[in-house]
Amino acid sequence: MAQNMARRRVVLVQILALALAAVMPLLSGGVDIQQVRVLAAKFNVTCVVVFGDSSVDPGNNNYIATPFKGNFLPYGKDFFRGHPTGRFSNGRLATDFIAEALGYTNEIRPFLNKRLRPVDILHGVSFASAASGYDELTANLSHVLPVSKQLEYFREYKMRLRQLIGARKAENIIKNAVAVMSMGTNDFLQNYYLEPIRPKQYTLEEYQNYLASCMSDDVKTMHSLGITRLVVVGVPPLGCMPLVKTLMNQETCVEKYNNFSSSFNSKLQFKLEVARTTLGMKIGYVDAYGIFEDAVNNSKKYGFIEASKGCCGTGTIEYGDTCRGMSTCADASKYVFWDAVHPTERMYEIIAGQAIDSLRKQLMA
Structure with missing residues (x-):
């Protein structure tokens, strides 16, 4: 009897492995949700917690005194019920698709939401803040939440979780949660290349090293708070952003x-490899650079017809408040960029596919 049970387990694992091998999220952005949920259950994934900038902020900036908000149309025009939430896109973010694939919720809630429900606490929340970065100065310049404050809110989240289900269950949820961290763009575009402080202190390469060290320190703090599984998203090719091309007066990506x-991403990956070894964490990496580069250079492969400009306004300079009330393209799903900086929901879905593939290979192997 015991031998039969053992054989069944082996067969089940083999079937699961074959099924998962058939998942090709990089090619289409599509994810076989049932297969992912089987895997998540197998590895007892409990929830998703999110740290970062506008790439993963579902609306925390709505609740703080900052001009960096996206809680007005046309942002959110393709979101559920067609209303803006604070997400800097026409619809959902990659983290929303990740949480849905894992079987928890189809939209990650912002932790600062005043109407956060117990079920939201259990499924996971986002602490991310648009315009933030690895450098604390980046967030302070924009009056948004630096990573240190996001981690402070994460401590508060753990307390609320303990109050809800007890200390032992709460620690188990945190231990088996998947944390996502996505930022870095603002450190360069809204800090180093606009403000005089950091360029006087660091060369570009020194600043990259500084940011990578900041990221490494953040990972150590997350580990000390009980996080054991982490997915870090690299920065995209900033030279392909419509805004950057406009400012540099180039029609093609700014090399x-x-x-x-690319150089900064290499430094991030080196630090992450050190963290894997020294902390014993399971850490996945999402190559946002490669995904965007492929989408820009091979648009038709993903069903895009426009990769050089955004869907909002002229698509060349508008983002954030300058996108407010602007007309948009007819079908955002055919565009890589929603505004002159941020991706469309369709592009976020493709990024989520690679993130889930990273989860499968690097966190649940």
């Missing part, structure tokens, strides 16, 4: 900006 984006 200089892409080169330092």
Whole structure:
């Protein structure tokens, strides 16, 4: 009897492995949700917690005194019920798709939401703040939440979780949660290249090293707070952003900006490998650079018809408040960029596919 049960387990694992091998999220952005949920259950994934900038902020900035908000149309025009939430896109973010694939919720809630429900606490929340970065100065310049404050709110989240289900269950949820961290763009575009403080202190390469060290320190703090599974999203090719191309008066991607984006990602990955070894954490990496580069260069492969400009306004300079009330393209799903900086919901879905693939290979192997 015991031998039969053991054989069944082996067969089940083999079937699961074959099924998962068939998942190809990078090609289409599509994810076989049932297969992912089987895997999540197998590895007891409990919830998703999110740290970062506008790429993963579902609306925390709505509740703080900052001009960096996206809680007005046309942002959110393709979201559920067609209303803006604070997400800097026409619809959902990659983290929303990740949480849905894992079986928890189809939209991650902002932790600062005044009407956060117990079920939201259990499924996971986002602490991210648009315009934030690895450098604390980046967030302070924009009056948004630096990573240190996001981690402070995470401590508060743990307390609320303990009050809800007890200390032992709460620690188990945190231990088996998947944390996502996505930022870095603002450190360069809204800090180093606009403000005089950091360029006087660091060369570009020194600043990259500084940011990578900040990220490493954040990972250590997360580990000390009980996080054991982490997915870090690299920075995209900044030179392909419509805004950057406009400012640099180029029609094609600005090679200089892409080169330092790629260089910075290499430094991030080195630090993450050190963290895997020294902390014993399971850490996945999402190659946002490669995904965007492929989408821009091979648009038709993903069903895009426009990769050079955004869907909002002229698509060349508008983002944030300058996008407010602007007309948009007819079908955002055919565009890589929603505004001159941020991706469309469709592009976020493709990024989520790679993130889930990273979860499968690097966190649940």
